[in-house]
Amino acid sequence: MRIVILNPYFYPYFGGTEKVLYEVYRRLSSKYEIYALVSAHDGRERLEEIDGIKVYRLKSKTISLPGAPMGYQFMPDLINKIKELRGDLYHLNNRYQYTLSHVKAIKKTGRFMMTIHNALPKGIDLKTDTAGLIYDLLFGVRMMRSADHLTAVSEYTLRSTIPMDLWYKSEVIQNGVETSRFKKLDEDKAIEIIKEELNIDIDPSKKLYIMSNGRLVEQKGHKYLIEAMHILKKDGGNDRLDLIIVGRGKLKDKYERLIAKLGLKDSVSIISRQISEDALNAIYSISKVYVMPSLYEPSGMALMEALAVGIPSIASKVGGMPEIMKDDGLYVKPRSSTEIADAIRKLISSYDVYLEKAKNASKRICRYNNWDRIADMYDNAIKKALDI
Numbered sequence: 001m002r003i004v005i006l007n008p009y010f011y012p013y014f015g016g017t018e019k020v021l022y023e024v025y026r027r028l029s030s031k032y033e034i035y036a037l038v039s040a041h042d043g044r045e046r047l048e049e050i051d052g053i054k055v056y057r058l059k060s061k062t063i064s065l066p067g068a069p070m071g072y073q074f075m076p077d078l079i080n081k082i083k084e085l086r087g088d089l090y091h092l093n094n095r096y097q098y099t100l101s102h103v104k105a106i107k108k109t110g111r112f113m114m115t116i117h118n119a120l121p122k123g124i125d126l127k128t129d130t131a132g133l134i135y136d137l138l139f140g141v142r143m144m145r146s147a148d149h150l151t152a153v154s155e156y157t158l159r160s161t162i163p164m165d166l167w168y169k170s171e172v173i174q175n176g177v178e179t180s181r182f183k184k185l186d187e188d189k190a191i192e193i194i195k196e197e198l199n200i201d202i203d204p205s206k207k208l209y210i211m212s213n214g215r216l217v218e219q220k221g222h223k224y225l226i227e228a229m230h231i232l233k234k235d236g237g238n239d240r241l242d243l244i245i246v247g248r249g250k251l252k253d254k255y256e257r258l259i260a261k262l263g264l265k266d267s268v269s270i271i272s273r274q275i276s277e278d279a280l281n282a283i284y285s286i287s288k289v290y291v292m293p294s295l296y297e298p299s300g301m302a303l304m305e306a307l308a309v310g311i312p313s314i315a316s317k318v319g320g321m322p323e324i325m326k327d328d329g330l331y332v333k334p335r336s337s338t339e340i341a342d343a344i345r346k347l348i349s350s351y352d353v354y355l356e357k358a359k360n361a362s363k364r365i366c367r368y369n370n371w372d373r374i375a376d377m378y379d380n381a382i383k384k385a386l387d388i
Helices: 016-028 078-085 100-107 126-146 155-161 164-169 187-198 222-235 252-261 277-286 301-309 321-325 337-349 351-368 371-386
Strands: 002-006 033-039 046-050 053-058 061-063 072-074 089-093 111-116 149-152 170-172 208-213 241-246 268-271 287-292 313-316 330-332
Touching: 002 016, 002 078, 016 033, 016 053, 016 089, 016 371, 033 078, 053 078, 078 100, 089 100, 089 371, 100 111, 100 126, 111 126, 111 155, 111 371, 149 155, 149 164, 149 371, 155 170, 164 170, 187 277, 208 222, 208 277, 208 301, 222 241, 222 252, 222 337, 241 277, 252 268, 277 287, 277 301, 287 301, 287 337, 301 313, 301 321, 301 351, 313 321, 313 337, 330 337, 337 351
Parallel strands: 002 033, 002 089, 033 053, 089 111, 111 149, 149 170, 208 241, 208 287, 241 268, 287 313, 313 330
Antiparallel strands: 046 053, 061 072
């Protein structure tokens, strides 16, 4: 049985969707013949095999779209390759990168499954929210109607994005965590990894580290977290607080100017290079507080990773994040620097209470969101799409 994955990017590029596809399909590669059709965004067209997945990196051109968090990857040979591979099932991800012509080619060749990783945009900004709505009205919903089976990464994403009359062929499959990797490290080991890979001096005995992880784009809300740090520093008594933001994106320079303007250069740092998951886990492990101040978040994979490690966490009450954290952390309104600062104070002042909540969340995440279980759920979804 041949499955063809459609997504603009694939491992080693690691956004949330790419991590899902890599972790799920490397586990299913012993059961199915897996191909991935993705862009050669680095300019090198090639066929390679990665953990049992045959990856075609196709000639592509990046087209910048106003207001979009990432460019559109135009792949002129994609339709021909869809027809050539003759898959039994095509699994389409990131609907905004595809057209009805792609869906037509798929339907002439095999069955069609679609995963909704991105909920209908809401709360980002007027331009992005409107563009997302128009796209779905013109194209996205028609794609969903053509699909033999639909999955969504959260209940929120399903209900806000998939029309109600299509729920009969839809289901929620949350994202997962590599629980063998994202787990609390001994402090000395974590410091050693950070020093070796990132050449950053970390001293948890002198500093209380707050962490956030996500692309440096508007929807992740880092601006409000930086402003919250300014509030906390201005109030005094918070000299030990340091903020580490891990992420890459177009707003890096803007955020660094904001940090300088607010006088936070000594207490806020941005790690904007590609780092290993071992280094990422080490940063989680030395952090006392995790904050995810997103304006829009269909699922919240980074929040899931932080909770798996057992970090007391704060998140905006948006999208699918309440489905992940439940009552095991603190919620804030999006775009509220004041609420973020208040939540950080509250969490630190009652730290043992929230540490216990984080431990409960870690147990739940490790049980229900490990990749082996998530891969089994996708396997069942594939069988539904194939009607077997």
